[in-house]
Amino acid sequence: xxxxxxxxxEKKNGLYYGNRIILPFxxxxxxxxxxxxxxxxxxxxxxxxxxxxxxxxxDIYMKRHKYLKDDISKYENIKIVTAEKxxxxxxxxxxxxxxxxxxxxxxxxxxxxxxxxxxxx
Amino acid sequence: xxKIIFLFALLFxxxxxxxxxxxxxxxxxxxxxxxxxxxxxxxxxAEKTLPSxxxxxxxxxxxxxxxxxxxxxxxxWEHHYPKVAIFLGMITVTYxxxxxxxxxxxxxxxxxxxxxxxxxxxxxxxSGGILIKIDRKSTxxxxxxxxxxxxxxxxxxxxxxxxxxxxxxxxxxxxDRINTxxxxxxxxxxxxxxxxxxxxxxxPLFLGFLRGVDFFWVATHVxxxxxxxxxxILIVFYxxxxxxxxxxxxxxxxxxxxxxxxxxxxxxxxxxxxxxxLDPKVLSWVPSLHPLPFGIREIIMxxxxxxxxKFANKEALKGNEFDFDPIKEVAFLFIxxxxxxxxxxxxxxYETKVYGAQLTADIFxxxxxxxxxxxxxxxxxxxxxxxxxGKFGLNIDLYQDVHHFQEQDPIYLMAIxxxxxxxxxxxxIGNGPNFMVKSISERAGxxxxxxxxxxxxxxxxxLIPIFTIIWLVFFYxxx
Numbered sequence: 001x002x003x004x005x006x007x008x009x010e011k012k013n014g015l016y017y018g019n020r021i022i023l024p025f026x027x028x029x030x031x032x033x034x035x036x037x038x039x040x041x042x043x044x045x046x047x048x049x050x051x052x053x054x055x056x057x058x059d060i061y062m063k064r065h066k067y068l069k070d071d072i073s074k075y076e077n078i079k080i081v082t083a084e085k086x087x088x089x090x091x092x093x094x095x096x097x098x099x100x101x102x103x104x105x106x107x108x109x110x111x112x113x114x115x116x117x118x119x120x121x
Numbered sequence: 122x123x124k125i126i127f128l129f130a131l132l133f134x135x136x137x138x139x140x141x142x143x144x145x146x147x148x149x150x151x152x153x154x155x156x157x158x159x160x161x162x163x164x165x166x167a168e169k170t171l172p173s174x175x176x177x178x179x180x181x182x183x184x185x186x187x188x189x190x191x192x193x194x195x196x197x198w199e200h201h202y203p204k205v206a207i208f209l210g211m212i213t214v215t216y217x218x219x220x221x222x223x224x225x226x227x228x229x230x231x232x233x234x235x236x237x238x239x240x241x242x243x244x245x246x247x248s249g250g251i252l253i254k255i256d257r258k259s260t261x262x263x264x265x266x267x268x269x270x271x272x273x274x275x276x277x278x279x280x281x282x283x284x285x286x287x288x289x290x291x292x293x294x295x296x297d298r299i300n301t302x303x304x305x306x307x308x309x310x311x312x313x314x315x316x317x318x319x320x321x322x323x324x325p326l327f328l329g330f331l332r333g334v335d336f337f338w339v340a341t342h343v344x345x346x347x348x349x350x351x352x353x354i355l356i357v358f359y360x361x362x363x364x365x366x367x368x369x370x371x372x373x374x375x376x377x378x379x380x381x382x383x384x385x386x387x388x389x390x391x392x393x394x395x396x397x398x399l400d401p402k403v404l405s406w407v408p409s410l411h412p413l414p415f416g417i418r419e420i421i422m423x424x425x426x427x428x429x430x431k432f433a434n435k436e437a438l439k440g441n442e443f444d445f446d447p448i449k450e451v452a453f454l455f456i457x458x459x460x461x462x463x464x465x466x467x468x469x470x471y472e473t474k475v476y477g478a479q480l481t482a483d484i485f486x487x488x489x490x491x492x493x494x495x496x497x498x499x500x501x502x503x504x505x506x507x508x509x510x511g512k513f514g515l516n517i518d519l520y521q522d523v524h525h526f527q528e529q530d531p532i533y534l535m536a537i538x539x540x541x542x543x544x545x546x547x548x549x550i551g552n553g554p555n556f557m558v559k560s561i562s563e564r565a566g567x568x569x570x571x572x573x574x575x576x577x578x579x580x581x582x583x584l585i586p587i588f589t590i591i592w593l594v595f596f597y598x599x600x
Contacts, residue, residue, distance in 0.1 A: 033566050035560070035564060036559065036564060037563070038568060064196065073444035073445070075439045075442055075443045075444060076442050076444055077442065079564075115254065116252060117439075117442075118293050118296070118564075120292065120296050120299055120565050120566045120567055
């Protein structure tokens with residue numbers, strides 16, 4: 001199982017294909033902010049987003065979009081609030097805010113928010 | 122109340138007029154009764170045939186879809202609004218070309234559209250390349266100062282530009298105790314009411330300027346109403362914010378610094394502001410590019426948009442999460458609005474000549490206001506201006522008539538200007554920047570009220586009492 005901490009330390013990239021986002025770690029996804037949508041519902045019956053898990057990665061399917069790259073400009077991003085798999089999600093200090101930026105070559109740059117990016121949990 | 126009902130009846134009449142002989146009646150007959158006030162140019166214009174009342178339908182459909190699309194069929198609307206706007210616009214364009222054989226109205230409208238979109242695009246792009254960072258602890262007083270500053274600069278860079286520039290610093294400053302009311306009051310003051318002093322401030326006033334209202338007319342005639350309106354909202358905000366200021370103890374350390382990136386874009390903004398006056402009708406030495414449907418001013422504005430984006434500070438664009446979607450939406454929707462609005466403007470002007478005596482400043486204030494709250498305030502302003510001018514037999518299409526109207530009966534133009542700008546704050550759909558601020562706040566992770574929540578919890582209890590006082594003090598029983 002890959003952790004968020006390890007992925008950030010190793011500056012690992014994620015991937016995207018169509019409307020599928022692949023994160024190089026396992027996590028509990030708490031909140032996803034995409035353009036003007038704040039999504040909490042990650043259940044399998046969600047009409048917006050479905051989350052599934054591999055051994056060393058997490059898949060996020062943005063169901064309302066066909067190609068994410070068509071909808072997100074180079075200055076925009078996807079914001080997520082996550083927690084390490086198995087950690088106490090009720091402890092706010094375990095929450096990790098991440099900014100996902102889509103590159104042209106199917107790579108996703110994963111960063112913690114900078115001072116410029118307003119990200120209020 | 123009766124007057125407001127009458128106003129809606131009048132609008133309804135346009136759609137349901139059974140005697141469609143009206144459609145073919147000539148404005149020439151009207152000019153007989155108003156010959157003293159119509160200018161020579163108006164008389165030649167009067168030879169044109171009135172459009173069919175049915176031709177208001179595309180305009181009504183478009184406005185209703187703009188109001189309901191983002192709320193009830195968001196997915197369809199996001200993907201198809203350009204097609205909808207252009208299709209409805211084309212119905213009107215085809216009708217004018219084929220049936221009325223009137224290309225003059227269309228060219229005039231195209232010129233106005235290009236001026237309008239050039240201003241909005243240049244302000245939007247230039248201000249999108251500026252990033253302000255305020256690393257200070259928020260206090261109710263500091264918030265009031267920032268909102269007041271936003272209200273003032275919205276008159277220089279437009280409500281869209283000011284909202285773009287200040288919403289992120291405002292959210293960042295309040296991040297430890299952010300609440301939905303912060304976003305709502307920002308929309309009230311910076312995105313709407315603030316821009317009530319100049320034509321650059323809010324799109325309806327710019328449309329009035331393009332039609333012939335003097336640039337400084339609004340500021341000189343409504344500054345006192347603007348001041349009372351803005352200060353009243355700020356006082357309410359201060360007390361609500363003061364109650365909330367003890368909550369959310371901050372662990373953040375602040376440097377107190379105010380940082381600016383992309384400051385060179387202020388030069389671009391200055392160029393845009395100066396170029397607003399570069400119109401042959403305003404300054405006679407400015408060359409006209411006639412028969413082209415644009416002038417020097419529009420070329421400068423579009424150039425500013427291009428260069429300010431090309432040479433923008435990339436970090437500022439990234440920090441602002443800049444993209445062209447909001448301005449693209451305005452550009453497409455307003456193609457449809459400008460085109461479909463032509464018959465509505467002409468018919469309203471005709472009808473108000475008939476019913477003019479019954480139309481008072483009260484009707485224009487509440488009528489413009491209520492419709493501006495639920496439809497876009499720019500076309501609403503023009504329709505009511507057309508109606509008010511029609512009351513005196515004046516024609517909104519004639520520059521000199523608009524000029525004459527602003528001096529002859531200022532109370533009507535004051536009522537329409539104030540209501541169009543102020544009531545735009547009533548809903549998310551009242552004015553362009555409202556949705557943009559909502560969207561930026563949501564992108565930052567803040568939950569904002571729903572359409573109904575915004576209206577019921579904030580707009581009606583806070584704005585309506587203040588707007589009513591403004592009406593009683595400044596417009597009740599006048600005109």
